[in-house]
Amino acid sequence: MVEVSAETTRHEYTIKEAAALTGLPASTLRYYESIGVIAPVGRGVSSGHRVYDEEDLDQIMWVACLAATGMSVSDMRTYVANGHLGPSAAGEQVELLTQQQRRLASEARQLVLRQRYVALKIDYWHAVAAGDDGRAELLSGEARHLADEIKRAGRS
Amino acid sequence: MVEVSAETTRHEYTIKEAAALTGLPASTLRYYESIGVIAPVGRGVSSGHRVYDEEDLDQIMWVACLAATGMSVSDMRTYVANGHLGPSAAGEQVELLTQQQRRLASEARQLVLRQRYVALKIDYWHAVAAGDDGRAELLSGEARHLADEIKRAGRS
DNA sequence: GCTTTGACTTCGAGTACTTGAAGTTCCTAG
DNA sequence: CTAGGAACTTCAAGTACTCGAAGTCAAAGC
DSSP: OOOOOSSSOOOEEOHHHHHHHHSOOHHHHHHHHHTTSSOOOEEOTTTOOEEEEHHHHHHHHHHHHHHHTTOOHHHHHHHHHTTOOSGGGHHHHHHHHHHHHHHHHHHHHHHHHHHHHHHHHHHHHHHHHTTOHHHHHHHHHHHHHHHHHHHHHHHO | OOOOOOSSOOOOBOHHHHHHHHSSOHHHHHHHHHTTSSOOOEEOTTTOOEEBOHHHHHHHHHHHHHHHTTOOHHHHHHHHHHHTTGGGGHHHHHHHHHHHHHHHHHHHHHHHHHHHHHHHHHHHHHHHHTTOHHHHHHHHHHHHHHHHHHHHHHHO
């Protein structure tokens, strides 16, 4: 069907793979493309399906960083249009990726707290079901304390 | 203007105070009330403004916790409704919470992989900026390998 | 060769807030 | 007592996805 490229092996990805790689859902990738935040992606000749290459992935990663730092889509569009995107802005890329790294770390911390909170609540309801009011009371207090911790972590 | 409280001090709060105490914006409190996630709040007789008491605050705290764990509003509504039923609804509560726990665990796995990916991308751009094409190539390959891993994890 | 399965496509509607407009009401100060 | 401003009210529209329906395309099984 498709003849093999003679020289470089060009890595290509489906939208699902691109989504897994960049952390953005496939629906969001389509949405971003439709509103012009990311450049139009190439299509498979016969299928019409989106085909992402490494360059696309770098671009999406960059946009994902902008989105993660709380930039609105209209601002992102402007920023991307102003040519801040691409290898020439490597320094800027690193800075935003570092920011993204911090955000992911914070997200991970919050996730752990939430997991503990949910686990606590499950214990609580088990205690209630077992009629152990003393233990239920204790766990309820613990959950409340943890809720405060979650809120504190969320503000950071 | 000084009210003569007969016995106990009844704590009452404006929507702004309730927002500050529970961590949810005032607009969200109004929204949650309008869709029935929290019970209708009492109103000032002459002003028509919302007046929150301690019980309201407890309920909102609880809903804020559910929201923080990423639960949908319709699930929250069910959950809160069941909460008033006491121990008899414990089974359903546990089921909902266990579902939430699984979701959070999967999210955590994805997060770790994404952190590694971003770290790799930072190293990559450092290498590009330094003109170290060999290292850049190497890191690019590693990123691709990690991409496969993320792809595998995404299927679970 | 045909059919089924599954991933992709677009498009329009739904979700969970969020913001803005326009209109009260509360409070403070002159 | 009255004027001004902050804070509240509702309601409508905007935002940034997110989902479901209906259709297309390609490889695997019979």
